[in-house]
Amino acid sequence: MPRFFDHVDLRVRRLDEVRGFYEILLPALGFTRDARIEGWFQFEGNNGDVTEFFGITESAAHVPNENRIAFWAESITEVDRLSALAIQAGARQVEGPGFETPAYYAVFFEDPCGNRLEICHRTASATQS
Numbered sequence: 001m002p003r004f005f006d007h008v009d010l011r012v013r014r015l016d017e018v019r020g021f022y023e024i025l026l027p028a029l030g031f032t033r034d035a036r037i038e039g040w041f042q043f044e045g046n047n048g049d050v051t052e053f054f055g056i057t058e059s060a061a062h063v064p065n066e067n068r069i070a071f072w073a074e075s076i077t078e079v080d081r082l083s084a085l086a087i088q089a090g091a092r093q094v095e096g097p098g099f100e101t102p103a104y105y106a107v108f109f110e111d112p113c114g115n116r117l118e119i120c121h122r123t124a125s126a127t128q129s
Helices: 015-028 076-089
Strands: 007-012 033-035 040-047 050-058 068-072 092-101 104-110 116-122
Touching (some): 076 116
Parallel strands (some): 068 116
16 A cells, blocks of 8 residues: 655644643554654654654744644544543643544544644545445
C-alpha cells in the first residue's frame, strides 16, 4: 500500500505550553517513540520499515487558523477512549464525540495553543462502494 504522508510539522507558540498535552495524546495515537531533537518535540510511529512522525516546534508568531489535523481511529469505542484521553490531557473547545453523519463518528478539539485536531472513525457503510 502506498504511503499518503510522511510527517506532520506543527507550529506552536511555546513547546512548554503543549508538551504535556502531546506526551499523552501522541503515544495513544500510535506515535510511540520520543525522538530527542534539539528545538523539536517529536514522536515517531513505526510501521515496519516505514516511520511516520508528528513533530512540533516553536514559532513565536504562531496564530492558530482554520486548518485541522484528523487522526483515524479503528472503532467508535476507540474514538470515545481517545476523546476522554484528550480531555484529560487538556484539550479545549471539545465538540463530540458523536455522529457527524450516519457513517462518520468524530470528536473535534484544540490543543493548548489552539491548533485544531480531530479523531474520527468511518463506519463500514461509509467505506463500502
